Amino acid sequence: xxxxxxxxxxxYHDPLTVxxxxxIGVGEGWRCLDVGAGGGSVTxxxxxxxGVSGSVLAVDLDTSLLDELASDRVEVRxxxxxxxxxxxxxxxxxxxxxxxxxxSPRLGALQRLVSAARPGGWVASIAPDFTAVALSxxxxxxxxxxxxxxxxxxxxxxxxxxxxxxxxxxxAAGLVDVHADYIARCYPGGALPSRLLSLTVERLRARMVxxxxxxxxxxxxxxxxxxxxxxxxxxxxxxxxxRRPDHS
Ligand SMILES: C[S@@+](CC[C@H](N)C(=O)[O-])C[C@H]1O[C@@H](n2cnc3c(N)ncnc32)[C@H](O)[C@@H]1O
Numbered sequence: 001x002x003x004x005x006x007x008x009x010x011x012y013h014d015p016l017t018v019x020x021x022x023x024i025g026v027g028e029g030w031r032c033l034d035v036g037a038g039g040g041s042v043t044x045x046x047x048x049x050x051g052v053s054g055s056v057l058a059v060d061l062d063t064s065l066l067d068e069l070a071s072d073r074v075e076v077r078x079x080x081x082x083x084x085x086x087x088x089x090x091x092x093x094x095x096x097x098x099x100x101x102x103x104s105p106r107l108g109a110l111q112r113l114v115s116a117a118r119p120g121g122w123v124a125s126i127a128p129d130f131t132a133v134a135l136s137x138x139x140x141x142x143x144x145x146x147x148x149x150x151x152x153x154x155x156x157x158x159x160x161x162x163x164x165x166x167x168x169x170x171x172a173a174g175l176v177d178v179h180a181d182y183i184a185r186c187y188p189g190g191a192l193p194s195r196l197l198s199l200t201v202e203r204l205r206a207r208m209v210x211x212x213x214x215x216x217x218x219x220x221x222x223x224x225x226x227x228x229x230x231x232x233x234x235x236x237x238x239x240x241x242x243r244r245p246d247h248s
Contacts, residue, residue, distance in 0.1 A: 036099030101162035128235035129163030145221035148213035175242025189230035
């Protein structure tokens, strides 16, 4: 299930990451760090771009899906961003997609990413804002379940609205030339982002039930996400980047 969710997550976000890496100009010879690299799709993209003269360090708490990517230009390390030390001022690009919203303190984690970038280097991130999600036609069941989803995310230490704050945090962490794009889209039930949302609800089911959600209602809400007659406004995705100042 989690592998399937990661696969959908990559399929949805990879085209956004391509445009972000294009905008930054990541290319031949760059030294890149991919933090919370997960299933490795961004690591693969970076390795292709940096060529034989560049390098990619891919780190995650769980490297089981990354180990096979190790090569002459890709190094894989098990790493906890909240407690382990990263090389300082070492990378042209530090990348963290769909990671910061899960961590606490978020700004402290971001500052660790900034310290790993060389002066003048880039920090790039993507974060969703789940508070923007809406389903129509709506129902009381959906509203109850969605409200429990947000409660469960918060109770688990996530910030479900982090996408709305990412840009401000990049500035607060001292980055310059900060730029953010926000992508808000609607999809029919059963489309890729709707299925992704359904699997994300499933991932939080146990915690939602602990907070009072009803299992049958969660099933009904998931069916609504899969039902072609539903229209779902998916989480607003924030794609943001900034540069470490040249003299820092
Ligand atoms: C939602 S997945 C995103 C994976 C990948 N960045 C992507 O966008 O396809 C979040 C990843 O962050 C990793 N992660 C969570 N907490 C972490 C931490 N403290 N340090 C490093 N990685 C972490 C998880 O193991 C997981 O692989």
